[in-house]
Amino acid sequence: MILPMIFKYYKPNSIIDIGCGIGTWLSAALELGIQNLQGMDCNEISEDYLLLPRKYIAIDNL
Numbered sequence: 001m002i003l004p005m006i007f008k009y010y011k012p013n014s015i016i017d018i019g020c021g022i023g024t025w026l027s028a029a030l031e032l033g034i035q036n037l038q039g040m041d042c043n044e045i046s047e048d049y050l051l052l053p054r055k056y057i058a059i060d061n062l
Helices: 002-007 024-031
Strands: 014-018 036-041 057-059
Touching (some): 002 024, 014 024, 024 036
Parallel strands (some): 014 036
């Protein structure tokens, strides 16, 4: 995966993902220890499909 390679050189304290969908990148960042995460998407996504808890994803039409 690409995030571990990036984190070798720079590990952020927080991540925002605009257009996060089901939270693929956010989930990977959470697994790598980033706790301050926020995703945003314009489509409501069923809890069944999310890869991380709903609290990390806001629904809004930018």
